[in-house]
Amino acid sequence: MADAFKGFGQKAIPFLKALDFHQSREWFQENRDLYESQLHEPFCDLVETLTERFATAGLGLRGDRKKSLFRINRDVRFSKDKRPYNRHLSAILSPDGTKMEQGVFYVHIGLERCFAGVAWWQPGPELLQAMRKAIVAKPAVFRGVxxxxxxxxxxxxxxxxxxxAPRGFEEVTEADLAQAVRNRHFVVRHDIDPATIHSSALIDDLVDFTLRAKPLLDWGRAIQGSAI
Structure with a gap:
């Protein structure tokens, strides 16, 4: 379904502003149709169109309209901030289509900023250790990335x-490698001009960014395979 994404509605950001002002379940329910037409359904279309384009580009990232989006409702169970709604909507596309995988594409449309990222975000201890070891053992490869x-x-x-420095890496003295092994995540980001979210051209922009970020995906995947 190429080009299914036509852009977010012109009222998408104004809706988020109004929701942030009201922070009311009653207001949200009264304006749910606006949320669906201007923000949620276009976001679902974005995920599905990106899935198709990422497959064509051989990026190994996918999602769907049911599993990929994060809820706009906030989890307030353990937070002092009891506002019920986020100021943004976001989604993840991953190798298996779930939010639990590593080496992912993330897209965020919000009031403060709109951006995308390609990330190894909070990798588990085993994978993170393998990444740090790879940085030190094969510095030329990492520097190439x-x-x-x-x-x-x-x-x-x-x-x-x-x-x-994390334990076991105290002797790493080269500045760029010493900095790299201190990372908890390996992430690159791309700012999205909010004015461009209302056009299908956003798809090309996000595919271009992800292709430029592919060296990070490939590096992590090679290490992930050896760490299994």
Missing amino acids: VSSLKKAGLELDQEDCLKR
Whole structure:
């Protein structure tokens, strides 16, 4: 179903602004049709169109309209912030189509920002350890990935990295490798111009970004295979 995504409705962001102002289940139910037509259904179309385009590009990422989207409802059970609704809507496309896999594509449409990411996000201890070992054991390979990303206009995000070297990596002295092994995640991001979300051209933009981020996917997948 190529080109199924035609763009988000012109009222998508205004809806999020109004929802954030009201933060009311009653208001949401009264305006559910607007949410569905302007935001939710287009997001479902986005996921399915990206799935088709990613398959054509051999990216190994997929999703569907039922499993890929995160709920707009917030989980407030363990939070002091009891506002019932998020200020954004987001989705994940992954190798198996679930949200539990690693090496994923993430897209976020929200009030503060709209962006996409390709990520190994919070990999489990075994995989994270394997990634850190690979950085030290094969620095040329890792630097090649970083160089390819840089040439494509992308950089690894250093958000939430450890302040000190993890155990077993204290002797890593080369600055770029010492920084890399402190990462908890391996992520590249792409800012989306909010003005472009109302057009099907958003698909081409996101496919282009994911192709540019493919070296990160390939690097992690090679390590993931050896870590199983």
